[in-house]
Amino acid sequence: MKIAVCPGSFDPVTYGHLDIITRACDIFDRVYVAVLTNPAKSALFTPDERVEMLSTATRHLDAVICERFDGLVVEYARLRGAIAIVRGLRAVTDFEFELKMASMNHHLDKEVETVFMMTSNEYSFLSSSAVKEVASLGGNVSAWVPSCVAEALTRKYSHAREAEIS
Numbered sequence: 001m002k003i004a005v006c007p008g009s010f011d012p013v014t015y016g017h018l019d020i021i022t023r024a025c026d027i028f029d030r031v032y033v034a035v036l037t038n039p040a041k042s043a044l045f046t047p048d049e050r051v052e053m054l055s056t057a058t059r060h061l062d063a064v065i066c067e068r069f070d071g072l073v074v075e076y077a078r079l080r081g082a083i084a085i086v087r088g089l090r091a092v093t094d095f096e097f098e099l100k101m102a103s104m105n106h107h108l109d110k111e112v113e114t115v116f117m118m119t120s121n122e123y124s125f126l127s128s129s130a131v132k133e134v135a136s137l138g139g140n141v142s143a144w145v146p147s148c149v150a151e152a153l154t155r156k157y158s159h160a161r162e163a164e165i166s
Contacts, residue, residue, distance in 0.1 A: 004028040004084040004115070005077045007036050007069075010050045011043045012149045013057055014131055016123035020088035023117055025063040032080050033058065035068040044132055044156060057146040074109040084115045090124050 006021055010033075024031045035050045037043075045053070047068040054066040069076045077085055085105060087098050095116075102114035119126075126144055135141045135153040142150045 001029045001081075002027075002084075003030045003032070003080055003082040004086050005032045005034055005073065005080060005082045006086045007034040007073045007076070009038045009041055009043065009128070010035055010054055011041070011045055011128050012050065012131065012145060012153065013054050014123070014126050014128055014145050014149075016088065016090070016119050016126040016144075018057055018146070019120050019123050020086065020117050021058060021064060022061060024086045024115075025061050027115075028084065028086075029063060031061075031064050031086070032076075032082065033064055033066045034073070034076050035066070036073065036076075037068075037070050045152065049152065053146070053149050053152060056148045072108065074105045074112055077112045078109060082112060084113045086115050086117060088119050089116050090119050090127075 004024055004027070006024055008017065010017060021031060021033060033054055035047050035054065037047060051066050051068050058064040058066060073085055085102075087102070089095055089098060098114075098116065105112065105114060131141050131144050132153070135150075136157050138157070141153060145153070
């Protein structure tokens, strides 16, 4: 069985993420989608909320298992018996960062390869940060995220706006 890990913060999951996850399922028998905590980022959703949204958004993909994990991606990959870490690329700036991470991961574990996939053109502009910004200002993000995510964003930002008013 060919196993891959698709790690990310997924705060929140977008159709760009789902594009990469779905295409990874065409290549690998099992894809573990790992919600990792990034100490450099301030998350809107808890790791458990992100896993729940991912699980809902990928329930039609039999090969996918969504989990949270703290620590090094290569250690998580080892735990799951993965042969690859799947990473999506949108632009050259993504590549520069991802190349450094892939090199570090290869140094830590030469048995786990990094597989880069270009995001489909229709999602190349999309980022979780941009989605959150639009949603925080009351904009419609339903073209960029699954309905469960759009609803969760509306709830989060409605509560935030209500707290500001109070």
